[in-house]
Amino acid sequence: MDKSKRKFINICLGGVAALAATAFAAVTYPVFRYYLIPPTDKNSGGKTSVPLNEIALGDAKFFEFNGVAAVLVRKQDGSLAALSAVCPHLGCIVQWEKDRQDFLCPCHAGYFTADGAVISGPPPRALAKIPFSLANGVVTIG
Template sequence: MSKPNSPTRRGFLDFLIAACSAITTAALAIPGVLYLWPAAKGGGSQKVEVEGAKSMAIGQSKTVQVGSLAVIVVKQRSGFCAFSAVCTHLGCLVKWDTGKKQFLCPCHAAAFDEKGKVVSGPPPAPLVEVSVKEVGDKIFVSTA
């Protein structure tokens, strides 16, 4: 007579089938989930030339695509400066207002000063600064 809690052949087979089913499901599901995860593109730092930057007047701005990031380049008296154009509130692209000397977001009335700091509106953080380099008569912006 076997003890009440001792494993039976049927119980062991039930466990074996359940375990094999779980392992098979996981083996099928894990590649499926990884397949759905977006593949990284580009990566690392990216450098883009700002076309026609030299002919920009003081106070003028230009938005360029650097990888997946939109970057706004402004020519100021002190030289070129560049920021991520993505508003830190909800991702709309800011525009440079020459008269106000501010970056304005068209979506929720946010304003950032010429150094990217929040002046008014709901953004929780300043605009992210992007590196600008002058090489000869060309202007490059690069993201880390």
């Protein structure tokens, strides 16, 4: 077989392979997207409102903020703190201990103050702070 014929066949085969690759991608991309993006709760554009009278002094309220657990603390002195409730160690959700006025991570016993600073345990840094504003007795987080 002469060389030009072989070259022509190789080019054709290359074209077929490219077409097959495109078809494969066209099929797998929707499958990937189907797997990748779960339906998310679109609650009020990333902002959450909590009426202040829902939280007693020295208590905390947990809620979901942008799909992640968050917490609003009303300390004994009446001041507020909005924090991510996700432990920076390995991602467990911290618990509010009302009698001790601190946060405990149940997974590896990390302790945090009501402001999120690390008291003891393995957490490498403080709980992330979330900006909030207080107006007319309603706390708006985010």
